[in-house]
Amino acid sequence: MAGLIKAWVHGWALSRGVGIPVAEPDGYRLDVGRPGHRVRYVLADARAVESRARSLKEPGTWLKVSGSRDEVAKTVPPEWEVGPPEYLMSAPIALRPVMAAPEPYRAELVGDGVVTDVVVRAPDGSCAATGRVAIAGGTAVIDQVVTEPEHQRRGLGRFVMRRLDEVAVAAGADRAVLVATEEGRALYLTLGWTVATEITAAHLPEEN
Structure with a gap:
């Protein structure tokens, strides 16, 4: 699990063009520096949420936690907004036959x-659709897949997903x-991906 989280964190940083993740005792810190998303802490264990959340006060601070939404929601102070469940998933890379874009679409890299x-x-x-892959070490981190x-x-x-x-x-x-x-998650399960852990996001909102 630690290896998957490390790969995802570093690949996400490459994909989003933010600084190199900083390792901390309970996970990683990423200095994102964007409106509404100033800094992100990725925690590998939900048991670290309470102390970490109570030490953070700046609006625009995010937590991404390896743990269930219920665990996070009952732990963070009330000023934190907790998002819906997400899922860290993984799959082995396999060489498959080249797939053409469905007609009448065309694709470019x-x-x-x-x-x-x-x-x-x-x-x-x-x-019509996009997706991104960032290579972090020997791991491909898939990001921003949207139709x-x-x-x-x-x-x-x-x-x-096949082209990525x-x-x-x-x-x-x-x-x-x-x-x-x-x-x-429903799509990726049909493509042979497996769920490694539930991921929960929580953040301190910035005022508009």
């Missing part, structure tokens, strides 16, 4: 070999990790 985007475009050139509402249920999510898998194989990765929403 954009990236530098460390972070690569798959962009699927509709016939009018608009973006636009008007293009859903056409196999684009499955196609994007191809990129990971070419980069020499042997395992992939991601954090999925409840909806995304």
Whole structure:
């Protein structure tokens, strides 16, 4: 579990263009530096939530915790907002036959070999679906997989995941990790991914 979390944290930092994660006794700190998301702490054990949350006061601070929503919600002070359940998932990388984009869509790869985007475009050139992979060590970290509402249920999510898998194989990765929403988990389970742990986000909101 510790290895999966470490890979995900470092890959997420690459994907989002933030600084190198800083190891701390209870997990990692990432200095994100964006409105509403100033700093993020990733905790590998829900038992660390109470002391960590009570020591943090700055709006825009986030926790990502390996633990259930119920565990986190009953532990953090009331000023923290707790998000819905998410899931850290993993899958072995496998070389599979190349998959063509579903008609009438076309796909392109954009990236530098460390972070690569798959962009699927509709016939009018608009973006129909996207996904990103960042290679952290020997692990491919999948991020920001989105299918636009008007293009859903056409196999684009499955196609994007296959293309990201191809990129990971070419980069020499042997395992992939991601954090999925409840909806995304259903898709990834059908693609052979397994749930490693529930992930819960909590944050101190900034005033508008």
